[in-house]
Amino acid sequence: MKKRSTSMASLFLATCLLAGAAAAGTNVAQWVNIGSNSGLFAFDWESAGVQGLNLAGSPQSLRRGVAILKSRRREIAGGAYVMIPICLFSSVVPESYDLRSSAASHPLLPFDGMPDEKAMSGFAGMLDRVWKKEFSIHDYADPMTETNRAAYSANVARMRAFLGWCRQEGLRPVFVLPPAAKCLRDLFPDSFMKAYVYDFIRDVTNGTGVKFLDYWHDAEFQDERLYATSLFLNKTGRRRFTKKVMGDCIMKSNGDVK
Numbered sequence: 001m002k003k004r005s006t007s008m009a010s011l012f013l014a015t016c017l018l019a020g021a022a023a024a025g026t027n028v029a030q031w032v033n034i035g036s037n038s039g040l041f042a043f044d045w046e047s048a049g050v051q052g053l054n055l056a057g058s059p060q061s062l063r064r065g066v067a068i069l070k071s072r073r074r075e076i077a078g079g080a081y082v083m084i085p086i087c088l089f090s091s092v093v094p095e096s097y098d099l100r101s102s103a104a105s106h107p108l109l110p111f112d113g114m115p116d117e118k119a120m121s122g123f124a125g126m127l128d129r130v131w132k133k134e135f136s137i138h139d140y141a142d143p144m145t146e147t148n149r150a151a152y153s154a155n156v157a158r159m160r161a162f163l164g165w166c167r168q169e170g171l172r173p174v175f176v177l178p179p180a181a182k183c184l185r186d187l188f189p190d191s192f193m194k195a196y197v198y199d200f201i202r203d204v205t206n207g208t209g210v211k212f213l214d215y216w217h218d219a220e221f222q223d224e225r226l227y228a229t230s231l232f233l234n235k236t237g238r239r240r241f242t243k244k245v246m247g248d249c250i251m252k253s254n255g256d257v258k
Contacts, residue, residue: 029053029076031246032083033176034065039085041232042178047239048246051077056085061093062155066162078170081249084159085176088188089135091155091200092148117183117224124184124230140192152200159204174249175201175212178241179221184230213248220244 028051033043035056045052053075055068062084069082076082131137136145144152166173177197193216201212215221226237233241 026074027077030080032069032076032080033085034060034062034069034082035085036060036065036087036090038087038178038180038231039065039083041228042085042176042238042241043083043245044235044238044242048242050246062090062162063093063095063158066158070165073169076171080171082166082171082173083176083245084173085178086197086201088196089131091196092135092144092151093155094147094151095154120181120224120227120230121183124181124187127184127231128187140187141189144195152196156200156203160208163204163208163210172249173210175205175210176245177201177212177214177216178233179215179218181224181227181230182222185216211249211252213245213252215241215244218244 031043031045031048031050031052033039033052033054033056035042036059037056039056039060040054040058043052043054043056045054053072055065055072057064057068060068065084069076135148137148163173197216204210205212221233221237221241226233226240228234228237
């Protein structure tokens with residue numbers, strides 16, 4: 001079994017110290033999200049004044065997120081919206097995804113600041129190097145490798161099964177692609193976004209009626225003052241994004257889960 005790169009763990013794991021916001025009681029959360037760091041730093045249910053549950057972690061595969069949500073089912077109200085944030089590589093995270101590391105050995109990144117242009121670009125460059133090593137990619141325009149393709153297929157099946165479970169539980173799943181700063185978005189050609197993100201959403205949601213909210217190029221989130229890093233929103237950005245997503249879910253509601 002291939003060991004995950006230590007650079008990924010050292011870059012992200014300390015953010016787990018910020019995770020775990022929970023709704024108190026049974027069957028009370030009306031808004032829930034799973035996801036990895038981009039989900040953790042996308043939603044601020046408390047500021048929205050709703051009963052919400054941020055179950056994202058760092059780093060966290062979709063498989064792990066689903067397991068955590070199921071284990072917390074008693075805290076989630078019937079008819080609740082379940083946000084499924086999609087990261088750039090969510091579709092190809094393998095079964096062997098390694099969450100082991102030591103948070104104490106890595107300093108927290110400045111997630112609520114407003115870094116300058118150099119810091120934003122530097123973080124994007126660091127992510128670029130980490131991701132290419134992590135997923136064995138030379139160029140983002142290259143075809144998907146066989147290893148990533150196998151993980152992709154497994155994740156499609158896993159997430160389709162999860163949507164079926166949500167239907168049985170009376171929950172409302174919604175796929176969400178959070179925004180990112182321009183210096184990071186510019187690294188990824190349209191061909192990559194199609195193969196790793198949009199085709200994945202299509203293959204998972206086909207025939208289900210589940211909605212997909214795409215904020216990757218959303219004009220409302222072009223201002224870099226909304227970001228703490230090129231990938232993560234700061235507190236102001238999270239509050240604005242949460243409000244935006246809630247409004248779009250209500251406006252574009254798929255009604256009862258079918």
